[in-house]
Structures are given as C-alpha cells and as structure tokens.
Amino acid sequence: MNILILGGGGREHALAWAVLQNPKCDRLIVAPGNAGISGIAECADIDIEDGAAVAEFAGENAVDLVVIGPEAPLAAGVGDALREAGLTVFGPNRDAAMVETSKSFTKALCDAVNAPTATYARFESAEPAKAYVAEQGAPIVVKADGLAAGKGVIVAETVEDATTAIDDIFGGQFGSAGASVVIEEFMTGEEASFFVLVDGEDVLPLGTAQDHKRVGEGDTGPNTGGMGAYSPAPIMDEAVTRKALDEIVRPCIAELARRGTPYSGVLYVGLMIEGGQPRLVEFNARFGDPECQCLMIRLGAQALDLMQACAEGRLSEARVNWADDHAMCVVMAAEGYPGTYEKGSTIGGLEHLTATSSQVVFHAGTSLRDGRPVANGGRVLGVTARGDDLRQARERAYAMVDAVEWPEGFCRRDIGWRALD
Numbered sequence: 001m002n003i004l005i006l007g008g009g010g011r012e013h014a015l016a017w018a019v020l021q022n023p024k025c026d027r028l029i030v031a032p033g034n035a036g037i038s039g040i041a042e043c044a045d046i047d048i049e050d051g052a053a054v055a056e057f058a059g060e061n062a063v064d065l066v067v068i069g070p071e072a073p074l075a076a077g078v079g080d081a082l083r084e085a086g087l088t089v090f091g092p093n094r095d096a097a098m099v100e101t102s103k104s105f106t107k108a109l110c111d112a113v114n115a116p117t118a119t120y121a122r123f124e125s126a127e128p129a130k131a132y133v134a135e136q137g138a139p140i141v142v143k144a145d146g147l148a149a150g151k152g153v154i155v156a157e158t159v160e161d162a163t164t165a166i167d168d169i170f171g172g173q174f175g176s177a178g179a180s181v182v183i184e185e186f187m188t189g190e191e192a193s194f195f196v197l198v199d200g201e202d203v204l205p206l207g208t209a210q211d212h213k214r215v216g217e218g219d220t221g222p223n224t225g226g227m228g229a230y231s232p233a234p235i236m237d238e239a240v241t242r243k244a245l246d247e248i249v250r251p252c253i254a255e256l257a258r259r260g261t262p263y264s265g266v267l268y269v270g271l272m273i274e275g276g277q278p279r280l281v282e283f284n285a286r287f288g289d290p291e292c293q294c295l296m297i298r299l300g301a302q303a304l305d306l307m308q309a310c311a312e313g314r315l316s317e318a319r320v321n322w323a324d325d326h327a328m329c330v331v332m333a334a335e336g337y338p339g340t341y342e343k344g345s346t347i348g349g350l351e352h353l354t355a356t357s358s359q360v361v362f363h364a365g366t367s368l369r370d371g372r373p374v375a376n377g378g379r380v381l382g383v384t385a386r387g388d389d390l391r392q393a394r395e396r397a398y399a400m401v402d403a404v405e406w407p408e409g410f411c412r413r414d415i416g417w418r419a420l421d
Contacts, residue, residue, distance in 0.1 A: 002027040002062050003304070005041075006048040006071030006078070009032045010288035010331075010364030010382040016041050016069060017360055021301035029061060035373040036363025048073050051081025058087055060364075065090065065308055068265075069347065071147055074285050075101045079265075084145050085161045090311040092285050095261040097385040099283040100253075100268075103145050103182045108281050113251035117280040118185040118272075126170045129181055133162040139186040146177030151224055151338060155186065158366035189274030191281065193291050194244055196269065197306060198253055200262035205245065206306070207298070207322070208236040209291035210418065215338055224338045225379055228415035229391055230328040231294035233271050244271055244278045252283075265310065270334040293362050293384045294327040302358065328393040328416055329384040330401055331364070332409045337378035347373045347380070348405030359385045359396060380409060390419055 001024050003013050013036050019025050020040060031054075033043030046057050049072055058066055066082055068074055068091030077094035091097075098105040104122045109115075122145065123129035133140055133156075142165040144152030154173045156162035162183075169178035195206040197334045209231040215221040236244075249269055256263050268284035268291075287295070296303055302321060309318040334341035350373060353361050362384055365377020387393030394416050401411055 001064040002061045003026055003065050004058055005030045005067045005213055006073050008032045010362045011287050011292040012069040013037050013362040014293040018296040018303035022304040034363045035366035035368045048291045049076040051078040054078055055082050055085035062360055070101055071286055088311045090307045091265040092263050096256055096263040097285040100285040101147050102352055103143050109252055113255050115248045115251055115280055120182055120184040122180055122182050124180045126166050129166045130163050133159055141184040141186055143182045144174040144178040145180040145182050148174040148177040149275055152177055175243050187272040191274045192233050192236050192271050193288050194269040196249055196267050197310045198263045198267055198314055199310050199313045199315040200264055201257055203250055203253055204315045204318055207295050208233040209294050211291055211413055217412050222338055226290045227412045228330045229291045229294050230416045234419050240273055240278055248280050290329040290331055290382045293329040293382045296384050297327050297384050319323045325386050326390040327386045328384045328397045330411050330415050331379050332381040332411045333379050334375050335410055341378055343376050345375045345408035349403050353400055353403055390416055
C-alpha cells in the first residue's frame with residue numbers, strides 16, 4: 001500500500017512510526033512532516049488544507065489510503081474533497097467534524113440525545129456572557145466556540161478571571177474561533193480520554209489514556225496542548241467504558257447518521273468521571289496529542305489495519321489486540337510555552353536514543369538546520385516509552401528525557417502522578 005499522512009506534529013510522527021511497522025506499507029509519504037518524520041518517511045511540501053491539491057498529489061502518487069492527522073484539514077473539508085476524488089480516507093467530512101470545530105454544535109448534539117455533559121450557554125457578545133458568569137459564579141469554564149489549537153479553554157477560578165477571558169476571546173486572542181463563546185459549568189472529577197473508531201454507524205472502542213493539560217506540576221498553571229499522557233487510563237474500567245459508549249458515544253453517532261452527516265474516523269471522547277459516572281467534556285475529530293503517541297507505541301502494526309478497516313467501512317470485522325502493557329509520553333517544550341517562546345535552539349543527544357518497540361522520541365515541533373534538529377514550536381518532543389506497568393514506562397521515559405541535551409527546553413516531572421501516587 002501507498003499511504004499519505006497529512007500533518008507534521010507529534011501525532012503524525014507516531015502514526016507514521018506505527019504504519020511503518022506493518023508490512024502492508026510499501027511507501028509512506030507525510031505532508032509536510034518534520035525533522036523526525038523525515039528520518040523514516042518521505043516528506044512532501046503541499047498545502048494540506050487545500051483539498052484539491054491533496055487529491056491531485058494523492059492521485060499522482062497512487063495513494064491507497066489518506067490519513068488526516070490534525071483538525072485544520074478536517075475543518076477545511078479536505079476529507080470531502082478526497083472522497084469526491086474517489087480516494088479512501090481516514091478522517092471525517094467537514095460537517096461531521098463539527099463535533100470538534102464548534103463546541104456549541106456538540107453541546108446541542110448532546111442535548112438532542114440527552115447525553116450527560118456540563119450545563120452551558122452560548123453568547124455572541126461580551127456583556128450577556130459576563131452577566132451570565134456573574135449569575136452563575138465561579139469556578140466556571142470559558143471556551144472559544146471554534147478551533148483554537150487546543151488553547152481556547154480557560155478554567156476561571158474567579159468571576160474576574162472569567163470576565164477577563166471573555167474580553168480576551170471577543171478581543172481576538174483566538175481569531176475567528178472567538179466569534180462566540182461557550183460558558184460551561186465547572187465539572188469536578190477525574191478526566192480521561194476515550195478513543196473509538198467509527199465507520200458511519202459501527203463503533204469500535206480503541207483505547208484509553210489520560211492527558212496532562214496544565215503546564216505546571218500538580219496540574220497547575222495555564223492549559224496547554226498537552227504536557228504528557230499515559231495509557232491505559234485506570235479510571236476507565238469496564239463499567240465506566242460501557243456507560244460512555246451507551247450514554248454518550250453511540251447516541252451521538254446515531255444522531256449524526258440520522259441527520260445525514262455520518263461520522264467516519266477516530267473520535268476522541270474527552271470525559272470527566274465522578275462516582276463512576278462519565279460526562280462529556282468535548283469531542284475531537286482526530287487522535288489527541290500526546291495521547292496518540294501512547295496509543296501508537298502500544299498498537300504498533302495493527303494501527304494501519306484498524307485505520308484501513310475504518311476507512312473502508314469494515315469495522316464490524318475488526319478487532320483490537322492489546323498487550324497487557326502501559327505507555328507514557330513526556331512532552332519536552334520550549335521555555336516560555338504556552339506563552340512566548342523562542343525558536344531555533346539546537347537539540348542534542350537524540351542520536352543516542354534509538355527507536356525500538358519500547359521507546360521512541362516523537363518529534364512535534366522540530367526542523368533541521370545543518371543536518372541537526374532544532375526547536376521549531378512550543379511543544380517540541382514527545383518522549384515515549386512502553387513498560388510492563390506504568391511505573392516501568394515512566395522510569396524509561398524519564399531516563400530518555402535525561403539523555404536529551406536541550407537546555408532551552410523543559411518538561412513536567414510528574415506525568416502519571418494520579419495513577420502512581
């Protein structure tokens with residue numbers, strides 16, 4: 001098979017690594033890729049948000065399967081354009097991807113099927129939003145309604161913080177994503193990520209993980225795109241998983257199909273769990289990052305078989321074979337992230353960290369300068385390891401972190417603390 005993966009972050013490096021474990025892969029192209037991906041696959045410089053350009057490239061290169069990694073191409077309708085061109089695609093069409101691109105769309109979807117989630121209200125101007133916050137009190141959650149690269153969610157501890165967040169969003173901090181805001185009840189409990197594959201109607205549970213969104217240890221400080229993750233998530237036991245499927249996932253998928261916008265691809269189900277009851281935090285229309293790194297190092301070669309079955313509408317035939325193992329990903333980020341940070345610092349020591357089935361350094365925000373990797377983003381590396389248990393995976397991951405020579409970078413040293421401490 002010839003496979004094209006769209007994207008250039010840690011998620012796409014993990015997907016590429018897993019796909020290459022499968023002997024069915026004859027040729028792998030990643031667009032645009034990054035410094036780490038270029039060492040294992042061909043990289044192509046095409047506009048991945050231009051559906052016509054991607055379709056033309058895929059046709060010229062006899063691509064058998066296109067895997068859409070990030071959310072931006074999904075929002076741009078690249079999945080629609082590729083399917084119209086007769087290509088096999090892993091990733092939803094634009095209308096179905098609204099489960100991620102519009103938070104108010106998802107809240108209304110939950111209302112339609114009585115799926116448990118936080119109470120909310122949507123506003124298109126600041127003053128009514130502030131009045132609602134004053135009435136509800138704090139803590140409270142303020143969200144830019146559209147796509148904001150994982151940064152448009154503010155957990156406000158005070159009414160004043162919420163008011164500032166509202167002004168920031170309507171003031172353009174998140175661009176067009178902030179044309180409206182969704183204000184939600186602050187849910188208590190433990191958060192987990194649940195991933196399922198969907199081929200229109202059939203749902204196949206894939207795996208679980210837990211992410212660390214806050215930049216500081218002990219889950220403090222501002223939200224980020226994710227500072228680390230581990231899989232599986234201990235809190236996602238059989239009973240919680242069954243409730244999430246029966247009360248949230250399957251009803252929402254059925255409602256999308258009923259509306260004529262069937263969902264096809266991976267669905268990220270962000271949950272808040274308290275007293276054994278899951279409630280929906282958010283849907284994403286793609287793999288989470290850095291959760292994907294943990295899932296891929298555990299899935300290995302079967303990841304390609306599962307994505308192909310999903311894209312071809314054969315999920316009823318597919319099975320997930322999990323080993324009794326654990327994985328952890330520790331994100332190394334540039335100093336200053338998620339605020340202002342500098343690019344261009346050289347990263348050393350990676351040549352000593354050979355990728356194996358038990359450890360991989362996935363590149364998230366890197367480029368090459370004079371043949372050496374340099375930081376080219378906020379989240380730069382996803383140092384990922386497997387182990388027989390979570391403690392062993394953690395020890396291996398941090399031993400790798402310590403081997404990376406990058407003074408301008410930092411990481412959290414407590415990934416997995418909820419499960420281990």
